[in-house]
Amino acid sequence: MRLPTKGDDPSAIDEAAATDILASALDAGVNYIDTAWPYHRQASEPWLGAAVERLACRDRVLLATKAPVWLINEPGDWEKHLSEQLKRLRTDRIDFYLAHALSRGRWKTVVETGGLEFLAKAKADGRIGHVGFSFHDSLEAFKEIVDGWDGWEFCQVQYNYFDEDYQAGDEGIRYAAARGLGVIVMEPLRGGVLARVPDEARRIFSKYPTPRMAAEWALRHVLDRQEVVTVLSGMGSRDQLRENAAVASSARPNAITKDERAILDEARAWFGSRMAVPCTNCGYCKPCPSGVAIPGVFRLWNDASIFGAVDQARKDYAAEFGSTGAGACVECGACVPKCPQGIDIPAALRKAAAILS
Numbered sequence: 001m002r003l004p005t006k007g008d009d010p011s012a013i014d015e016a017a018a019t020d021i022l023a024s025a026l027d028a029g030v031n032y033i034d035t036a037w038p039y040h041r042q043a044s045e046p047w048l049g050a051a052v053e054r055l056a057c058r059d060r061v062l063l064a065t066k067a068p069v070w071l072i073n074e075p076g077d078w079e080k081h082l083s084e085q086l087k088r089l090r091t092d093r094i095d096f097y098l099a100h101a102l103s104r105g106r107w108k109t110v111v112e113t114g115g116l117e118f119l120a121k122a123k124a125d126g127r128i129g130h131v132g133f134s135f136h137d138s139l140e141a142f143k144e145i146v147d148g149w150d151g152w153e154f155c156q157v158q159y160n161y162f163d164e165d166y167q168a169g170d171e172g173i174r175y176a177a178a179r180g181l182g183v184i185v186m187e188p189l190r191g192g193v194l195a196r197v198p199d200e201a202r203r204i205f206s207k208y209p210t211p212r213m214a215a216e217w218a219l220r221h222v223l224d225r226q227e228v229v230t231v232l233s234g235m236g237s238r239d240q241l242r243e244n245a246a247v248a249s250s251a252r253p254n255a256i257t258k259d260e261r262a263i264l265d266e267a268r269a270w271f272g273s274r275m276a277v278p279c280t281n282c283g284y285c286k287p288c289p290s291g292v293a294i295p296g297v298f299r300l301w302n303d304a305s306i307f308g309a310v311d312q313a314r315k316d317y318a319a320e321f322g323s324t325g326a327g328a329c330v331e332c333g334a335c336v337p338k339c340p341q342g343i344d345i346p347a348a349l350r351k352a353a354a355i356l357s
Contacts, residue, residue: 001039001283002234003047010283011041017237019051024238026057028245033061034232036100037068037085038284049090063089066100066134069109070338078118082127095129097122098156101284101340103137107145116149123151130154134186135168136284136340142168146176154182154229158280158340160190161221161264162271166278167340177227185222186232191280193271194218198307204267208260216247221264223251276305276355277348278341285335285345293324294335294345301352310355317356326353 004014004021022033033052035044045065052058065085072078086092097119099110110116122128132154135142146152155176157168164170173183189195195215197205205217212220222231231248235241256264279298288294297317304313317325326349335345 002236004236011043013047024241034064036066045088062095064096066098069106075114097128099133101136102133104141142172156184158187159185160188173227182229183227188222188231189218219247220251224256226253274306276301284338290328291324292328297326297352
């Protein structure tokens with residue numbers, strides 16, 4: 001979902017650069033490739049299908065994509081979207097298929113539109129290898145979904161050293177694993193925030209005798225969990241790929257020491273004291289009917305808050321947004337139910353405008 005693009009259009013994937021990253025990933029031993037219906041404004045799945053075909057690597061990769069539950073209105077929609085995704089990915093089998101971004105409300109949609117029966121049928125006929133769900137809601141909703149169907153094989157949850165108790169969190173990971181589900185972690189770097197840390201955070205990490213990049217600390221925290229099957233990191237360059245792969249190759253479960261844990265706890269407390277809004281730049285709030293660039297505005301607000309660079313954030317805000325800034329929000333509320341983080345987006349945009357304008 002964070003492939004390199006040409007310009008500011010998310011759908012304009014730089015296919016040569018992105019395919020080069022994929023080839024580098026294969027060389028590094030990566031084999032789980034995650035995409036979804038809406039990523040890059042629906043351009044991610046078609047690009048991936050073409051890239052896998054071009055690299056002749058289908059037998060080397062496990063393809064994962066997700067059913068867009070918010071577009072499911074009747075039972076036939078499940079078949080329609082899976083068939084289209086198989087065409088986009090140029091394959092007859094999706095190795096890992098997820099009900100995308102489940103919440104309590106979307107779980108109800110899955111049940112009422114025959115989604116569980118469809119997923120079981122598609123697995124039986126071989127079009128799906130393994131069935132799971134990704135999740136954005138409360139711990140209670142997570143447990144309800146885990147216990148709601150015996151067919152789940154895996155789940156995908158947001159987890160990092162800052163968000164240990166957020167949404168499903170630590171308890172949810174243990175709950176799913178105890179019931180035999182594999183756990184896949186998304187947002188290990190929290191949309192990149194935990195890789196681009198300010199000097200204060202670097203000083204915390206420098207207390208450890210062996211130098212490590214900030215991203216390595218974040219990835220090791222997640223890879224330390226024995227319950228975690230794999231970790232999804234949205235990499236947009238070969239340098240990011242190489243750094244991530246090197247950490248994954250050397251990290252082992254249950255290896256973080258007491259001293260390392262103390263440093264991570266200190267870093268978590270520092271970030272918690274500085275973040276203005278818990279936005280991970282996932283983009284689920286888009287498109288805004290009024291054209292507000294919601295994730296971009298929140299990114300600058302958090303940058304101003306965490307890094308203390310308010311003047312630079314204001315300059316960037318004026319240069320980047322104009323008519324798509326926070327002031328264009330008419331508080332229609334269309335974005336609120338889409339936000340996985342549960343942010344009151346209109347209220348947060350008002351506060352962001354007060355800081356950045």
